[in-house]
Amino acid sequence: MSASLNARIEEARAQALAALSSARNPADLEKVRVEYLGRSQGRLRDLLTALKDLPAEDRRAAGAKINALKEDLAGALSGRAEQLGRSGGSSAAGGADLTQPGLARQVGHLHVISQTLEAIKDVFGALGFSPVEGPEVETERHNFDALNIPKDHPARDSFDTFFLSCGLLLRSHTSPAQVRVMESQAPPVRVIVPGRVYRPDAVDATHFYCFHQCEGLMVDEGVSFSDLRAVLTMGMEGLLGAGTKLRFRPSFFPFTEPSAEVDVSCIFCKGAGCKVCKQSGWVELLGAGLVNPAVFEAVGYDTERYTGFAFGIGVERLAMFRYGINDIRLFLENDVRFLEQF
Amino acid sequence: MKLSCEWLREYVKFKLSPQELAERLTAAGLPCEGLEQVGDDWVLSIEVPSNRPDCLGILGLAREVATVCREALVVPEAAPEKGRASAGSMVRVSVEDQELCPRYVARVITGVRVGPSPEWMQRRLAALGVRPINNVVDVTNYVLLETGQPLHAFDYEKVAGHAVTVRRARPKEKIALLGGVAKELDGADLVIADETGPVALAGIMGGERSEVGPGTANVLLESAVFLSTAVRRTCRRLALSTESSYRFERSTDWNGAEYASRRAAALIASLAGGSVASGAVDTGRETPKARQITVRYWRVDNLLGAHMEKHTIRRILLDLGLESVYESGEGVTFLVPSFRPDLSREVDLVEEVARHFGYERLPAATRIPVAIARRSPADEASAAVRRKLAALAFCETVTTSILPREQGLAIRPWRSAREFQLTNPPRAGQDFLRQSLLPSLLEVRRVNQAARVRDVSVFDLGRAYLCRPDGSVDERRLLAALDDHAAAAADGPFGRLRLGLDAVLGAFGAGALLRVEPGDLPYMEPGESARLFLGDEFLGVMGRLSEKLRGLYDLRTRPAMWEINLDMLIARGRPMSGLIPLPKYPAVRRDVALVLDESASWSTVAAAVAAVPCPLRESIEFMSVYRGQPLEAGKKSLAFSVTYRSAERTLTDEEVNALHAELVKALTGKLGATLRA
Missing domain, CATH: 1.20.58 (Methane Monooxygenase Hydroxylase; Chain G, domain 1)
Structure with a gap:
């Protein structure tokens, strides 16, 4: 043919x-x-x-x-x-009906915690911080002792902990990973440790016994409090938008000295006062400070030569703030109608 | 710690308004959590950090205020008039355990008239939430709030033999505490006892038997130092917490014990009358040596990243009560007062300087060395897998790792030498550290069932907590997916899940290695259950929840699910596949529908296709499966398409028809299938 x-x-x-x-x-x-x-x-x-x-x-x-x-x-x-x-x-x-909507199709979503962690990794990655992980089942040494939290001391009260029958525990913060990183590597160190932590808190709208933190650690010669200020300011601007302001208040953590609680200006009212920030214009999002030389000693770093800073971000807190979520229980409940909003 | 502005003014003349005071203290690291007007007075609630026991007394806070405002601190006199009798002749104190009680100071006040304390004292106590009782007890509480040193007043006549022993409790020894609470003690608890038994639980609460009351004439005043860890242990065990124990747990001041004793004795004498026996019985042996700390000026600048003036550094530390013992051009050596146990290193002094200079006045650095951030292969692979499954319409979940025991035990696809159990679970029975994500996903299904969400496709990427044979913990990264749709899908209950699984495996270049081995798993429904292998390695499980377990997870449906060992895939690595050149010539597709026995699986059909060699056959793709009329029972029709393509030319219908006919003939022969009309 x-x-x-x-x-x-x-x-x-x-x-x-x-x-x-x-x-x-x-x-x-x-x-x-x-x-x-x-x-x-x-x-x-x-x-x-x-x-x-x-x-x-x-x-x-x-x-x-x-x-x-x-x-x-x-x-x-x-x-x-x-x-x-x-x-x-x-x-x-004549013509098609352009006002007619399409048939709904199922779409997938990443969990808001996942998305928040990704955002943290992106922003702090841009500042040179590499994400690392640490175990959740921890030893008393890593969770407490090496972090200068003595046994039978009220300082342990703020780190109420789940213990396991085998003598190990579920980490009550991501800071033990700091110790593990420093035990395995010499300075300079610049890492973040996103992860899951556990505390036997009574469950309510702002407390759940399983939640997420992101630890940050930078150690080198000459790392100072002003570096901490700069990194956290840039980091929070990256996560919450340009113009976000930080307020550093002295505080106490056994593993940092000087220590600070860091408040972030409310992104909803720009500091004027609203429901989210309880009319204060500020929201407490971070704990931070210079690494206590006692911690360096525990991992064998030269305390005269090296200085460093560490910080911890409450991931749920950050997500609640970023998205105006008012109940922490929503995160781990996984109602699909919640998951689909992100 | 509550702080009355009126009371505070007794020690420091500050000119700030209560609101300003609250702000300044907050900025100095003593956050004010509340401000309340009580009559003419303002009361601040200060959240004192656990390392600052000195601030659990108003005097300690006054020292901070004095430093903040650069005003003088006035420490009240504490010189009781000496009576004729000497304390040493009136009371004997023996301390059996010096470690648990390094110092015990006893004073005796005779001839007191117990009655209400003066109005000003009652007002101050009430403002701080302490109920006035009588002038003697009120003074002990007043001085506790003033100095942070807990005190206890005994009715001297009710202490048998006028002698107290500080000793460990005997096993099962009992004490009736103030307020009528009886407690049984053990050998770790420290008591103050007379000949007949305990009169106080050391550092925590006095006993009922020796309580000061309206009939009391002579008072034995205790001011002691108890080991913080011992007080804490007893409090925890007996579930007690008092103003006194709260302070002992945070450690008290060696010298403060002696000062507070004098201060309280003088106040009792002036408010309740009576005479203070001269001197005190003091068991304290050696006063601990004051610590010396040198702060180097360059180190302050080095740590803070800003230049601090020398005079600023000196001024702040002196105002806080440190004493300069040596100065040079390099720095200053200070003597640390005994009320500041938190100051043990140079860096602690740097914090004091920073705190009172103002964190907000410290600059942010403008130069930080650049560094490249690297994400681990595991982290990158996890992110890629999440994106893949979300793209296939699965919702990601984040679930708790602590499961109700029964649910956790029921589904355990992974070998574990032992289980991890919480000793203090969040809820009774919820003490099992999960060994699989599947129970978590079933809980997600249940939550959504309760929320009347009909269709659920979810996945979770999380850890399971397994134990290796050597006892070490294997926190294994698992990936699990669950699918539960009300309407039957063309590709069956596992179609969507398989799509997800294949996409995940594809991300690791492992798609072709998957082997699905049907076999019964105890938690999946027989006949709908399989083990997954990657080559010969166990990869995971897939199936539908068994009817038997449906009730355990409170479900009305039986979701389909799989779980795989993501660590195993991550260990394989993700091959960087180079670009596959785009085809130059068109593909030709031919559909087939074979009528087969129910028992013939897709994998047998796929294998049969693969067994017919044909270089021009590019791929085969599942289309649908059909059961029912007009097919006989026990038969199904499996439809799939075959794609042919040449890399060198356009194929003609004729040659494709020939190749396809050959394939169909081979398949019908080998599988005993017929072509569906």
């Missing part, structure tokens, strides 16, 4: 079907019918006429093809006519 006639047949088929599907009313359909199936000037008639130019042995096959196309088109024409008749008035008036 002649390749070119064959191609013309297929081309006519494709074009006719396309024209049919874009036909909006009986007049359009009639136009298509006349163009392809018209007795005197239809394109199929032209194709049939072209048969005579083929070698005799090819004519039969080509003729059969054209006839098949003719039948197909006739069927498609009546099918489309029926379709148009069913859909009635609006189509008859």
Whole structure:
């Protein structure tokens, strides 16, 4: 069979079907019918006429093809006519209904905690902090002792802890990972440790016994409190938007000295006072400070040569603040209607 | 710690308003959590950090205020008039355990008239939430609040033999405490006892038997130092907490014990009359040596990243009560007062300077060396897997690792030498550290069932806590997915899950290695349960929750799910596949529908296809499966498409038809299938 006639047949088929599907009313359909199936000037008639130019042995096959196309088109024409008749008035008036919404399709979502952690990794990654992980089942040494939190000391009260029957515990903060990082590597260190922590808190809108923190640690020669200020200010601006302000208040953590609680200006009221910040204009988001030399001693760093800072971000707190979520229990409950909002 | 502004003014003449005072103290590291007007007075609630026992007394806070305002601190006189009798002749004190009680100061006041304390004292106590009782007891409470040193007054005549022993309690010894609470003690508890038994639980609470009351004429006044850890242990065990124990737990001041004793004795004598026996019985042996700390000027600048003037450093530390003992051009050596146990290193002094200079006045650095951040392969792979599953319409969940025991035990796809159990679980029975994410996902299903969410496709990437045979912890990164849809899908209950699984495996270039081995798992429904392997390695499990376990997880449906060992995939690495060149020539697709026995699985069909060699066959793709009329029972129709393509030319219908016919013929022969009409 002649390749070119064959191609013309297929081309006519494709074009006719396309024209049919874009036909909006009986007049359009009639136009298509006349163009392809018209007795005197239809394109199929032209194709049939072209048969005579083929070698005799090819004519039969080509003729059969054209006839098949003719039948197909006739069927498609009546099918489309029926379709148009069913859909009635609006189509008859011409044009598609662009006001009609699409059918809902299921879409996946990353958990808001995951997204927040990714944002933290992005922002602090840009500041040179590499994410590392640490175990959640920890030893007393890593969770407390090496962090200068003595046994039987009220300082341990703020780190109420789940203990395991085997003598290990569930870490009550991400700081033990600081110790592990420093035990395994010499300075300079610049890491963040995002992860899950546990505390036997009574569950309410702001407390859950399992939540997330992100620890940060930078150690080198000459790392100072002003570096801490700079890194946290840039980090929070990255996470909460340009113009975010930080307020450092002296505080006490056994593993940092000097220590600070860091408040962030409320992104909702820009510091004017609103429900989210309890009218104060500030929200407490971080704990931070210079690494206590006692911690360096515990990991064998030279306390005269190296200084460093550490900070901890409450991930749920940050997410609650970023998205105006008012109940921490929503995060781990995983109601799909919640998950789908992020 | 509550702080009355009126009371505070007795020690420091500050000119700040209560609101300003609250702000300044907060900025100095003593956060004010509340400000309340009580009559003409204002009372601040200060959250004192656990390392600042000195600030659990108003005098200690006054020292901070004096430093903040640069005003003088006035420490009250504490010189009782000496009576004729000497304390030493009136009372004997023996301390059996010097470690638990390094110092015990006893004074005796005779001839007191117990009655109400003066109005000003009652008002101050009430402002701080302490109920006035009588002038003697009120003085002990007053001085406790003033100095942070707990005191106890005994009725001297009710202390048998006028002798007290500080000793460990005998096993099962009992004490009736003030307020009528009886406690049984053990050998770790420290008591103050007379000949007949305990009269006080050391540092925590006095006993009923020796209580000062209206009939009391002579008072034995105790001011002691008790070991903080011992007080803490007893308090925890007996579930007690008092103003006194709170302070002892945070450690008290060696010298403060002696000062407070004098201060209280003088106040009792002046308010309740009576005469203070001269001197005191003091068991304290050696006064601990005051610590010396040198602060180097350059180190302050080095740590704070800002230049601090020498005179600022000196001024702040002197105002806080430190004493300069040596100065040079390099720095100053200070003597640390005994009321500041938190100051033990140079850096502690640097914090004092920073705190009173003002954190907010310290600059932010403008130059930090650049560094490149690197994400671990595990972290990157986890992120990639999350994105893949979300793209396939799975919602990510984050679930707790602590499970109700029964639920955690029921589904354990992974070998673990032992289980991890919490000794202090968040809820009774919820003490199991999970060994699989599947119970967590089933809980998610339950929550959504309760919320009337019909269709759920979720995944979780999290840790399970397994134990290796050598006893070490294996916090294994697992990936699990669950799918539960009300309407039947064309690809069956596992179709969506398989899509997800294949996408995950594909991310590690491991798609072709997957082997699904049907076999019964105790928690999955028989016949709908399989083990997954990657080559010969166990990768995970897949199946539908068994009917038997449905009730345990409170479900009305039986979700389909899988769980795999993500660490195993991560260890394989993610091959960087180079670009596969885009095809130049069109593909030709042919559909087949085979009528097969129910028992013929997709993998048998796929294997049969693979067994027919054909270089032009590019891929096969599942389309649908059909059961029912007009097929016989026990038969199904499996439809799939086969794609043919040549890298060198456009294939013609004829040659594809021939190749396809050959394939179909081979398949029908090998599988005993018929072509569906």
